[in-house]
Amino acid sequence: xxxxxLNPVRASIATTPKTSxxxxxxxxxxxxxxxxxxxxxxxxxRELLPFVDNPRQNIPIGIQRKLTDYLELVDWAxxxxxxxxxxxxxxxxxxxxxxxxxxxxQWLAMTEYFExxxxxxxxGEEKLRLxxxxxxxxxxxxxxxxxxxxxxxx
Numbered sequence: 823x824x825x826x827x828l829n830p831v832r833a834s835i836a837t838t839p840k841t842s843x844x845x846x847x848x849x850x851x852x853x854x855x856x857x858x859x860x861x862x863x864x865x866x867x868r869e870l871l872p873f874v875d876n877p878r879q880n881i882p883i884g885i886q887r888k889l890t891d892y893l894e895l896v897d898w899a900x901x902x903x904x905x906x907x908x909x910x911x912x913x914x915x916x917x918x919x920x921x922x923x924x925x926x927x928q929w930l931a932m933t934e935y936f937e938x939x940x941x942x943x944x945x946g947e948e949k950l951r952l953x954x955x956x957x958x959x960x961x962x963x964x965x966x967x968x969x970x971x972x973x974x975x976x
Contacts, residue, residue, distance in 0.1 A: 823847075824896045831900050834909035839896055840921070846870050847896055854889060855922050858946055861888045893918045944968070 823846070830842030839847040846867075853867040854860035863872035863884055873892060874884035885892070897918035900911035919925075942963040943950050950968050954961075 824892070824899050827896050828900050831909050831911060832904070832907040837909075838911055838915060838921075839900065839918075847893070850889060851893065851918075851922065854893070860922070861890055890919060893922075 827839055827842075827845050827847035830836040830845060831839060836842035839845065840851045842848055849867045849870060853865070857865035859865050861873065861875060863874050863882060866872045866889060872882075872884040873887055873889035874882045875886070875888050894917075897911065901913060903910050915921075943953055944964075945953070945968060947965065947969050950962055950965060953959075954963075
C-alpha cells in the first residue's frame with residue numbers, strides 16, 4: 823500500500839501524499855484531519871478498508887495496524903532519497919502527525935490511561951456538555967481531561 827500511495831511523490835507529481843491525486847492515503851489523511859480520534863475505525867474513510875489496530879477479541883474486518891502508524895510509515899518512506907526515483911518528501915516538511923494536528927503524546931496518554939482519564943464520560947467538550955445536559959448533570963465530570971486530550975483547540 824505504501825509503495826502505491828507514494829507513487830505520485832516518487833514521480834515528482836506531488837510533494838506529499840496529501841497533495842497527490844487519486845490515492846487512498848490522500849483520502850485517509852483528509853478524513854484523519856477532521857476526526858477527533860483518527861485511529862478509531864468509525865472515524866476513517868468509509869470507502870476504504872479501515873485500520874482497526876490490534877484487537878484482542880472479536881477481530882473486526884480491517885487492517886490490523888493503527889492508521890497513525892501507517893501514515894508515519896508512508897511519511898518516513900517518502901523521505902528516503904532513492905536514486906532511481908525523481909521525488910521525495912522534503913526533509914523540511916513537518917512530520918505527518920504534526921501536519922494533521924494529532925498530538926502523539928496526548929494520544930499515548932489517553933490510550934494508556936483511558937480509565938484514569940475518563941471515569942464517567944469520554945469525548946470532546948461539546949459532546950460532554952450535551953451528555954450532561956441530557957442527563958441533567960449540574961457538573962461536567964472529567965471536563966479537564968476531555969479538553970486536554972480530545973479537543974484540538976486545547
